[in-house]
Amino acid sequence: MQERLFTGCTAATMAGGAPYGLVEDAAIVARGDAVAWVGARTDLPEDFSTLEAVDLQGALVTPALIECHSHLVFGGDRAAEFAMRLGGASYEEIARAGGGIRSTVAATREASDEDLLASALRRVDDLLADGVAVIEVKSGYGLSVEQEMRMLRVARQIEQHRPVRIMTTWLAAHALPPEYAERSDDYIEEVVIAGLRQAKAEGLVDAVDGFCENIGFTPAQVRRVFEVARELGLPVKLHAEQLSDLKGAVLASEFDALSADHLEYLAPEDAVHMAKSGTVAVLLPGAYFTLRETQLPPIDALRGAGVRMAVATDANPGSSPMSSLRLAMGMACTLFRLTPEEALAGATRNAAAALGLSGEYGSIEPGKRAELAVWDAGHPDFLSYWLGGNLLRGRIIDGEFNER
Numbered sequence: 001m002q003e004r005l006f007t008g009c010t011a012a013t014m015a016g017g018a019p020y021g022l023v024e025d026a027a028i029v030a031r032g033d034a035v036a037w038v039g040a041r042t043d044l045p046e047d048f049s050t051l052e053a054v055d056l057q058g059a060l061v062t063p064a065l066i067e068c069h070s071h072l073v074f075g076g077d078r079a080a081e082f083a084m085r086l087g088g089a090s091y092e093e094i095a096r097a098g099g100g101i102r103s104t105v106a107a108t109r110e111a112s113d114e115d116l117l118a119s120a121l122r123r124v125d126d127l128l129a130d131g132v133a134v135i136e137v138k139s140g141y142g143l144s145v146e147q148e149m150r151m152l153r154v155a156r157q158i159e160q161h162r163p164v165r166i167m168t169t170w171l172a173a174h175a176l177p178p179e180y181a182e183r184s185d186d187y188i189e190e191v192v193i194a195g196l197r198q199a200k201a202e203g204l205v206d207a208v209d210g211f212c213e214n215i216g217f218t219p220a221q222v223r224r225v226f227e228v229a230r231e232l233g234l235p236v237k238l239h240a241e242q243l244s245d246l247k248g249a250v251l252a253s254e255f256d257a258l259s260a261d262h263l264e265y266l267a268p269e270d271a272v273h274m275a276k277s278g279t280v281a282v283l284l285p286g287a288y289f290t291l292r293e294t295q296l297p298p299i300d301a302l303r304g305a306g307v308r309m310a311v312a313t314d315a316n317p318g319s320s321p322m323s324s325l326r327l328a329m330g331m332a333c334t335l336f337r338l339t340p341e342e343a344l345a346g347a348t349r350n351a352a353a354a355l356g357l358s359g360e361y362g363s364i365e366p367g368k369r370a371e372l373a374v375w376d377a378g379h380p381d382f383l384s385y386w387l388g389g390n391l392l393r394g395r396i397i398d399g400e401f402n403e404r
């Protein structure tokens, strides 16, 4: 198997030990698509010392970033609602008036597969420019069995066009479509659950999500969906406590959810439930920022309970119109007071955990995939500190350096 040696770099391994797992003057060996060795160049084992080194010329190397919460397949945009919200209308008011998610549903249903894919690829390219190697993509703008499956088929197609791994999430329980007005229990049975079974049979689903909220679905309805997910052997995650405290994170923990996401209204004492089940807290500062939210997620309680915290863009046309994971990291620091190290862990190690991919991604360690990001940055703090710009020099994909 092909072996490659990389030197002339600082490695933020995110594998423990020093802050960031930092190794100055590092050497990294990839064997095929996996990391075979990482450490100080002066400690490089004999077996590898005859390999011709690729000199990364002083770059910073981190694990490739992982986007663990996105809604990046959708039709249209909601720029007009942006103006309405700036004029004083709330996200909730717009949703209740039939706008919000439902206006994106109409635009998504109208869009062709080609248009959905083309617009998604633009957002994927933005994420790739931030060194992202894995992107989670949710359905949730189709809201019929066929349309939800179509969204996930389009999401899967992304892998044929870009060097990225896509993880698909069934989020039919995102909003109630007009044709099911006043019949939300029927919608859960006939679309969310019946569709999930069909999508699973077609191999379209990696995980199951829901929007547990007053403008979404009740905990009882989410429970029903989670029971079917469990029966099908699919992991679950949940949009929980974004706008109010319905104890969604407690419910998610009961089902050993991979993650509970948003969490602005999580009661601090509920963090222990997440810690016990190993449920990752996915923080979405882009939505907090866009909705001008003032209620902060209980970061100290999460940290204190030992809950792993991830950071994601929540890329979507309504509550988080953004496609930069590094910007989300910067926001997580400035708005939520994560440390830059927590923010990078949130976009690597803990994001991998939120997708059930800890064995493969999220840190530079022997046995994990040689999927790395190579940066023009002197120190990993810089990745969260500097907003925007093109800091990525290239990616190591399947053990091979690809300059941008």
Ligand code: NIG
Residues within 6 Å of the ligand: 071, 100, 101, 104, 211, 239, 242, 287, 314, 316, 317, 318, 319, 320
């Ligand atoms: O994660 N909260 C529900 N879902 C998305 C918003 C989707 C939309 O507004 O289109 C979120 O914030």
Ligand code: FE
Residues within 6 Å of the ligand: 069, 071, 239, 314, 316
């Ligand atoms: Fe979301």
